Amino acid sequence: MNARRRTRPDGLPGRVYEKGASYYWVRPDNRWIRLSKVLEGDLKMLERLAEEKRRFQPVFEGRGNLPAIISTYMDQKASxxxxxxxxxxxxxxxxxxxxxxxxxxxxxxxxxxxxxxxxxxxxxxxxxxxxxxxxxxxxxxxxxxxxxxxxxxxxxxxxxxxKRNVYIRDDHFLAIREWLLKYSFTLHEGTSQARKVTGTVPTGPMMQCMIDLCYLTCQRSTDIRTLTWDQIDNEAGVIHFLPSKTEDSSGEAVDWPLTPDINAVLSHAKLLAPAFGQKYVIRDRRGNPKTDQACRDAWEGAMARAGLADKPYTIKDIRAKAMTDARRAGYDLDALQVAGAHTDRSTTQGYIKSREVPVSTVVLHLPQGDAA
Incomplete structure (x- = not known):
């Protein structure tokens, strides 16, 4: 059976199809390879897809021995x-x-x-x-x-x-946040007719929850993407964060208080689909954590719709914005070092200093010249 052309986007990788209760990859030679059960989730499917591609591609794509050695290395070290x-x-x-x-x-x-x-x-x-x-x-x-x-x-x-010194302006941040939810474009029909098309982005509400949590907790986007409901400790009134960047080094952790603003975002996220069998706070339509690429695509799409495509903003800049805003609100470097789970105070200073533009207090007047 040959691969069919998709008539509508379904969020699956190229040449991957949902058939019955399983995912299948249609190899370039049109052989259907079963990857995994749908109930096992996207991550299992993507792992099997990468494995099958490595097995297949060296035969058709390369003449050297390096691809096979790299495949062996990746199989051994990925875990x-x-x-x-x-x-x-x-x-x-x-x-x-x-x-x-x-x-x-x-x-x-x-x-x-x-x-x-x-x-x-x-x-x-x-x-x-x-x-x-x-x-x-x-x-x-x-x-x-x-x-x-x-x-x-x-x-x-x-x-x-x-050194990166990008700071997301408040009005730009709010515009991107708004355009995560909607799209609008002009559809030209013929030479003289045009109509405006508007709509809502299905994944927009979940992405809004993500960037809101990135800002309100000052944490890395990776740690928000992989945040689980088990980390929400309502009894203690905190979120337990062990930043992924430090878990194998310093092990520096931070408990973030559950403020009313954060609780409101979490309550909203809990109601979004899929609302059953939840493990992750920020999740895709199958309940898996959103991928880095999916979040980047959503962010960049919202920037383009907001007319900010020429700006260098990334999702990772939200953390620097949050810490800079906290500094401007009066929090000292000791508090911000704890918030950022930094072992070195200079790291905290680096987040903020490059984004703070000093204002000169020097006032000069034009010289009047010597009196005659």
Whole structure:
């Protein structure tokens, strides 16, 4: 049976279909591969999809031995990464595997790594650094497993990105928040007819809850995306946060008070679909935590509809805005260090200082000249 063309969006990856009680992937050779049961959720389906693609693609897409070695590495190491980061880690690995599909591991040198970074992300220094880090860890493993003799990333230098100093203006934040809920565009019919089309975005209310919690708790978007109802301690009146970025290092945690504003957002989120079998506060239509990419797409779409597509705002900037606003409201650095679960006070200062523009108190007058 051949894959059918979708007549309406269903939120599934390309060539993946829901058939009966299961998900299936239609390979490029039109063979249907069962991935998982629908009841097992999207995460299980996506893991199986990545696994099946790795098994299939080297036969059809590459002539080198590097893709197979990368596949082995990813299969062995994926489980060592936090669930909140694992999908992003796999996505980076798939990008490396695809780019070097015709390469043998022994041919990869510093020049090849540098070309990979510069050809794909010439103006994105943070992404260059992230991909170099992925390759460095991979080649370190490859050397230990005797697939390679050297780690070629050691000779590659990547410029350090400029310190991020983006602050989301209040009116821009509120505009993006509003446009998460709706869309509007002009539909031209013929040469002279046009009508305005407006509507609501089905995922908008849940995304509003997400950015509201990002702001009201000063926490990272990853920790809001993966927030579970078990972390809401109504008896103690707090949310228990163990930031994913520090769980394997400092283990720094923070309990955030359940303010009336936060309780209102949580109550709203609880009523949104799906309202049954809930585990995650911010969830997709199947009850799974929203993916980083889905949140980025929703945020960028709302920015475009709000006329702010040219602005450099990202969801991650909400945390910096919240901490900067708290500082302006009178909270000292000690309170903000606790709020941000920072072990180093300089980290807290970095969040705020670069976004605070000092106002000069110097007042000058034009010289009057010497009296005759």
């Amino acid at each position: 060592t990464y936090a669930a909140s980061y694992r999908d992003e880690w796999k996505r980076r690995g798939e990008g490396v595997r695809s780019y070097f599909r015709d390469w043998n591991v022994e041919r990869i040198d510093a020049a090849a790594v540098e070309d990979f970074l510069l050809n794909n992300w010439p103006d994105k220094l943070p992404t260059q650094r992230a991909m170099k880090a992925w390759l460095s860890t991979f080649f370190s493993w490859a050397v230990r497993k005797k697939h390679a003799t050297v780690n070629p990333t050691r000779e590659v230098k990547v410029k350090k990105p400029k």
